[in-house]
Amino acid sequence: MATQHSRTAARLMISPAVILLLLWMIVPLSMTLYFSFLRYNLLMPGMETWAGFDNYYYFLTDPAFFSALSNTIILVVGVLLITVIGGVALALLLDQPFWGQGVVRVLVIAPFFVMPTVSALVWKNMFMNPVNGMFAHIAKALGLQPFDFLSHAPLASIILIVAWQWLPFATLILLTALQSLDREQQEAAEMDGASVFARFIYLTVPHLTRAVTVVVLIQTIFLLGVFAEILVTTNGGPGTASTNITYLVYAQSLLNYDVGGGSAGGIVAVILANIVAIFLMRMIGKNLDA
Amino acid sequence: MGKITLRNVTKKFGDVAVIPALNLDIENGEFVVFVGPSGCGKSTLLRLIAGLEDTTDGSILIDGADATDTPPAKRGLAMVFQSYALYPHMSVRKNISFPLKMAGVDPAEATRKVDNAAKVLNLTSYLDRKPGQLSGGQRQRVAIGRAIVREPKAFLFDEPLSNLDAALRVNMRLEITELHQTLKTTMIYVTHDQVEAMTMADKIVVLNAGRIEQVGSPLTLYRNPANVFVAGFIGSPKMNLITGPEAEKRGATTIGIRPEHIDLSTTAGEWQGEVGVSEHLGSDTFLHVHVPGMPTLTVRAGGEYGVHHGDRIFLTPQADKMHRFGADGKAM
Ligand SMILES: Nc1ncnc2c1ncn2[C@@H]1O[C@H](COP(=O)(O)OP(=O)(O)O)[C@@H](O)[C@H]1O
Numbered sequence: 001m002a003t004q005h006s007r008t009a010a011r012l013m014i015s016p017a018v019i020l021l022l023l024w025m026i027v028p029l030s031m032t033l034y035f036s037f038l039r040y041n042l043l044m045p046g047m048e049t050w051a052g053f054d055n056y057y058y059f060l061t062d063p064a065f066f067s068a069l070s071n072t073i074i075l076v077v078g079v080l081l082i083t084v085i086g087g088v089a090l091a092l093l094l095d096q097p098f099w100g101q102g103v104v105r106v107l108v109i110a111p112f113f114v115m116p117t118v119s120a121l122v123w124k125n126m127f128m129n130p131v132n133g134m135f136a137h138i139a140k141a142l143g144l145q146p147f148d149f150l151s152h153a154p155l156a157s158i159i160l161i162v163a164w165q166w167l168p169f170a171t172l173i174l175l176t177a178l179q180s181l182d183r184e185q186q187e188a189a190e191m192d193g194a195s196v197f198a199r200f201i202y203l204t205v206p207h208l209t210r211a212v213t214v215v216v217l218i219q220t221i222f223l224l225g226v227f228a229e230i231l232v233t234t235n236g237g238p239g240t241a242s243t244n245i246t247y248l249v250y251a252q253s254l255l256n257y258d259v260g261g262g263s264a265g266g267i268v269a270v271i272l273a274n275i276v277a278i279f280l281m282r283m284i285g286k287n288l289d290a
Numbered sequence: 291m292g293k294i295t296l297r298n299v300t301k302k303f304g305d306v307a308v309i310p311a312l313n314l315d316i317e318n319g320e321f322v323v324f325v326g327p328s329g330c331g332k333s334t335l336l337r338l339i340a341g342l343e344d345t346t347d348g349s350i351l352i353d354g355a356d357a358t359d360t361p362p363a364k365r366g367l368a369m370v371f372q373s374y375a376l377y378p379h380m381s382v383r384k385n386i387s388f389p390l391k392m393a394g395v396d397p398a399e400a401t402r403k404v405d406n407a408a409k410v411l412n413l414t415s416y417l418d419r420k421p422g423q424l425s426g427g428q429r430q431r432v433a434i435g436r437a438i439v440r441e442p443k444a445f446l447f448d449e450p451l452s453n454l455d456a457a458l459r460v461n462m463r464l465e466i467t468e469l470h471q472t473l474k475t476t477m478i479y480v481t482h483d484q485v486e487a488m489t490m491a492d493k494i495v496v497l498n499a500g501r502i503e504q505v506g507s508p509l510t511l512y513r514n515p516a517n518v519f520v521a522g523f524i525g526s527p528k529m530n531l532i533t534g535p536e537a538e539k540r541g542a543t544t545i546g547i548r549p550e551h552i553d554l555s556t557t558a559g560e561w562q563g564e565v566g567v568s569e570h571l572g573s574d575t576f577l578h579v580h581v582p583g584m585p586t587l588t589v590r591a592g593g594e595y596g597v598h599h600g601d602r603i604f605l606t607p608q609a610d611k612m613h614r615f616g617a618d619g620k621a622m
C-alpha cells in the first residue's frame with residue numbers, strides 16, 4: 001500500500017464489508033438502547049410511550065436480578081475452575097505416550113462437537129433423570145435414594161453440563177501448550193534433583209499460564225451468555241435458582257412480553273460483560289505479552 | 291571424586307545400535323572430550339552417563355559403584371545443555387539456586403553459594419535478570435553456574451559453545467578450561483569441533499558411528515593417529531591422505547602427511563605441482579597444490595609466502611612425519 005492511489009483503492013474495496021459489519025452491530029445495539037427507554041409491551045402494541053430510566057430501575061431492583069447476577073458469576077467461575085483444573089489434568093494424561101493415543105485424543109475432543117441443546121438434553125434425560133437416568137440407576141444399584149439433580153442442585157447440574165462441553169476446548173489448548181514445553185529444560189530439572197511434582201510446579205505451571213489465560217478469556221466470553229443449557233433443563237428454576245442474566249433477559253422480554261424491560265436488561269448485560277472484559281484484561285491480559 | 295567407568299555400554303533405539311558395546315575409563319579430575327562428526331552418538335553417550343537415557347546393555351560405574359539404574363539426580367553429575375535449558379520464568383539467581391532449593395539446602399547457604407558462583411562467572415550484576423534478557427555467552431555462564439553450585443562429581447557438557455559466535459567461543463573455551471583448573475573436577479565435554487578438543491582436553495575420545503576410534507592425549511592423537519579416520523579428523527587443516535601408486539611405493543594403502551610437514555621449494559623436490567588457491571593468514575600461508583596423480587594437497591608455509599596461482603612448486607614430505615595406513619585403515 002505504498003501510493004496514495006492504492007491506499008484509496010484499498011479503502012474503497014474494504015468499505016462494503018466494514019459498512020455491513022458496522023450496520024450489523026450498530027443497528028441492533030442502538031435499537032436495543034432505544035427500546036430500553038420505552039414502555040413497550042407486546043401485549044399492547046402501538047402503545048409505546050417514553051419511559052425514561054424506569055425500565056432500568058425495575059430491572060436493577062428486581063430481586064431476580066441479584067440472584068441472576070450471582071448465578072452468572074458462580075456459573076462462570078465454577079465452569080472455569082473445573083475446565084482449567086480438569087483440562088490440565090487431562091492434558092497431562094494425554095501427553096503421556098500410550099497405545100491408541102490418536103483415537104483417545106479424538107474422543108476427548110468429541111463433546112465439543114455436540115450442540116449445547118443436544119448435550120443438555122442428553123444429560124437431563126439420560127443421566128440426571130431421577131427415574132430413568134443413569135445416575136439414578138447407579139444410586140439404586142448401590143441401595144441409595146436417587147438424587148434429583150435438576151431440582152435439588154440446579155445450578156451445580158448446569159455447571160456440570162457446561163463444564164463437560166468446555167473441557168475438551170481447555171484440554172486441547174493446554175495440551176498444545178504442554179507439547180511446546182522444552183524437553184531439555186525438563187531434563188535439566190530432573191538432573192537438578194526436581195521430583196515429578198516439583199517439575200510440574202516450577203516448570204509446567206509457569207509454562208502453562210499463557211495458555212490458561214487464553215482459555216479463561218475465551219471461555220468467559222462464551223460462559224457469560226450460557227442460555228440453551230438452562231432453557232432445555234431447568235427453565236431457570238426452581239424459582240430463580242438457575243437463572244443467569246441472559247436467561248433473565250429472555251424471561252423478561254419474551255415470557256413477559258416486556259420488550260422495554262428486556263432491552264434494559266440486555267444493555268445492563270452488555271455493560272456487565274464489558275466490565276468483566278476490562279477487569280480480565282487488566283488482571284491476566286499481561287500474561288499474553290511476549 | 292569423579293571416576294567414571296563404562297563397561298560394554300550399549301544403546302539401541304529400536305533395532306538401530308547407536309552405540310555398540312563400548313568400554314571407557316575416565317579418571318578423577320580428567321578433562322575428557324568426546325569428539326566426532328555429527329550424529330555419531332556423542333550426545334547419546336553423554337546422556338547415558340547422565341542417566342537421561344537407559345542403557346540397553348552393559349554397566350556404568352561412578353566411583354566404583356554401579357550407577358546403571360541410578361536416577362539422574364542421584365548420580366551426582368551436573369550437565370550443561372547445548373540449548374542452555376535455563377528456566378525462562380526464573381531470574382538468574384533463582385536459576386542458579388534451583389538445584390540447591392531442590393536439595394533442601396539452607397537458603398542463607400544457598401545465597402552464599404550463588405553469590406560465589408556469580409562472582410567466578412562474572413554474573414553478579416545480572417542476578418535479577420531473566421534469561422531472556424541475557425546474551426548467549428551470559429546464558430551459557432548461567433547454565434555453568436547452575437552446574438557449579440551443585441558441586442558435582444563430574445560436569446557433563448554437550449556442545450556448550452556451538453550457539454556462540456567465533457570470538458565468544460574462544461573466550462568461553464578458555465574460561466571453561468580455567469574453571470577446570472580451579473575446580474579440578476572431572477569434566478566430560480562433547481563437541482564436533484576438533485579445535486575445541488585439541489585445546490581443552492587432557493584426553494580425547496574420538497567417536498565414529500558409536501565406536502571409539504582412538505583414546506589419547508591431544509598430542510598422541512596428533513602424532514600417532516591409530517587409523518585413517520582419526521588422522522583425517524584431528525588436525526587443522528586436515529592431514530593430506532594419499533592413495534594409489536605413491537602410497538604403494540611406500541608399502542601402504544594410504545599415506546598421510548600433515549600440511550605442516552611438507553617442505554616447499556621453487557627449484558627442486560620430490561613432487562612437482564602447480565599452486566591453486568593460497569590462503570594468507572599473515573602468520574601462515576596455506577597453499578593448495580595440484581600434483582598430478584594425487585588429490586589437491588594442502589601445504590603450510592610459515593609467515594608470508596610469495597607464490598601465485600599457477601606457479602610451479604616442488605614439495606618434499608618429511609619422511610619421519612609420514613603416516614602409513616594398511617588396507618584395513620589401521621596405522622602400520
Ligand atoms: N531418541 C532417539 N530415537 C531414535 N534415534 C535417536 C534418538 N536420539 C538419537 N538418535 C539417533 O542416534 C544417533 C546419534 O545421535 P546423537 O547422539 O544425538 O549424535 P551427536 O550428538 O553425535 O550428533 C543419530 O543417528 C540419531 O538419529
Ligand SMILES: [Mg+2]
Binds near residue numbers: 334
Ligand atoms: Mg549432539
